[in-house]
Amino acid sequence: MTAMTLVSTVAVGSGGATSVDFNSIPQTGKTLLVLSSIRTNDNAGGTFLRFNGSSANYNNRLLQGNGSSVISYNNITSAVFLGDLNNQQNLANTFSNVVCTIPNYTSATAFKRYAIESVSEDNVNTANQMIITGRWQDTSAITSITLTTQNAGQAFVQHSSFSLYIIS
Amino acid sequence: MALLPIASQIVSTPVNQVQFTSIPTSVNGVTIRDLLLIGSNMTASLDDSIRVRLNNASSTNTYPHLFMLGSGSSSGQSGSNNGNAWFIQDGNLATNQQDMVVMHILDFTQTDKHKTALWRYSNGFGPYAYAARWADTSAVVSLQIFLNTQNFNAGSRFDLYGVQA
Numbered sequence: 001m002t003a004m005t006l007v008s009t010v011a012v013g014s015g016g017a018t019s020v021d022f023n024s025i026p027q028t029g030k031t032l033l034v035l036s037s038i039r040t041n042d043n044a045g046g047t048f049l050r051f052n053g054s055s056a057n058y059n060n061r062l063l064q065g066n067g068s069s070v071i072s073y074n075n076i077t078s079a080v081f082l083g084d085l086n087n088q089q090n091l092a093n094t095f096s097n098v099v100c101t102i103p104n105y106t107s108a109t110a111f112k113r114y115a116i117e118s119v120s121e122d123n124v125n126t127a128n129q130m131i132i133t134g135r136w137q138d139t140s141a142i143t144s145i146t147l148t149t150q151n152a153g154q155a156f157v158q159h160s161s162f163s164l165y166i167i168s
Numbered sequence: 169m170a171l172l173p174i175a176s177q178i179v180s181t182p183v184n185q186v187q188f189t190s191i192p193t194s195v196n197g198v199t200i201r202d203l204l205l206i207g208s209n210m211t212a213s214l215d216d217s218i219r220v221r222l223n224n225a226s227s228t229n230t231y232p233h234l235f236m237l238g239s240g241s242s243s244g245q246s247g248s249n250n251g252n253a254w255f256i257q258d259g260n261l262a263t264n265q266q267d268m269v270v271m272h273i274l275d276f277t278q279t280d281k282h283k284t285a286l287w288r289y290s291n292g293f294g295p296y297a298y299a300a301r302w303a304d305t306s307a308v309v310s311l312q313i314f315l316n317t318q319n320f321n322a323g324s325r326f327d328l329y330g331v332q333a
Contacts, residue, residue, distance in 0.1 A: 002170045030206070030325075031206055031327070062295070063237065063294065064238075072237075072294065101270055104209050110209045115288045132295060133288070133289075133291075135290075167206070168173060
């Protein structure tokens with residue numbers, strides 16, 4: 001019996017997707033794991049994730065290296081920030097990898113911490129490796145996850161994929 | 169990667185140390201090679217530093233580690249060769265911050281190598297990324313997670329998994 005169970009996989013089709021949703025997340029596990037391969041049609045690569053449709057009470061802190069320098073900065077409070085990922089400015093057919101871990105997701109008494117590792121690279125533009133941590137200051141159990149691009153109306157392109165796992 | 173649950177511990181009354189003992193080498197007949205520890209909702213009544221030992225070993229200079237971190241305004245890195253435990257976050261466990269850690273200990277059953285670990289730590293100060301070694305070829309049979317002087321608050325949670333070989 002494995003502790004890691006696939007809940008759902010979304011593979012974006014030819015029309016693209018302005019959002020990716022995981023609804024009615026089973027409350028039977030201990031930790032959520034979101035594994036993604038992402039490319040957007042935006043001119044900027046910011047990619048967001050929200051819990052239960054909430055757009056408030058997040059804090060994100062990044063450690064980012066690009067091969068020549070490293071920086072750290074705070075980011076938005078309206079969503080989980082997955083990083084500045086591959087977009088239409090990047091070499092064709094290149095996608096970003098993202099791993100997002102959310103433990104204790106069923107708790108109804110604790111705020112929800114998360115940890116993210118992501119990378120944007122195409123051997124043409126500046127590559128970025130990001131380690132992001134943060135906290136959603138909401139005690140609600142997480143029952144849904146929504147991923148969107150930075151700018152409204154922009155989309156995840158075909159062949160982007162998102163897989164949600166429960167670790168029990 | 170197949171993850172197999174070994175044990176979970178949720179602190180019910182404040183306690184200085186959480187321990188996983190008699191760590192198996194297989195789960196339900198499936199041989200495991202690495203360990204994955206997920207700590208979540210970790211809080212303490214007062215600031216303190218969290219440490220990890222393997223097999224309760226406390227010899228000095230046997231837990232070298234290095235890390236990098238981002239504070240939101242600056243980045244940094246450091247390391248130590250002279251510890252008697254892994255400091256899994258270099259600063260202090262801020263009270264009521266619901267800290268989390270995801271720690272991967274590789275090849276824990278092997279007796280032909282020192283043990284290495286990678287972990288990510290998240291708290292109110294920022295992301296930490298660590299790499300560490302336990303300078304001992306013994307197989308890991310127990311894991312101790314403890315605070316220097318304070319106690320973990322009730323609700324602090326630790327889940328241990330085996331990674332299938």
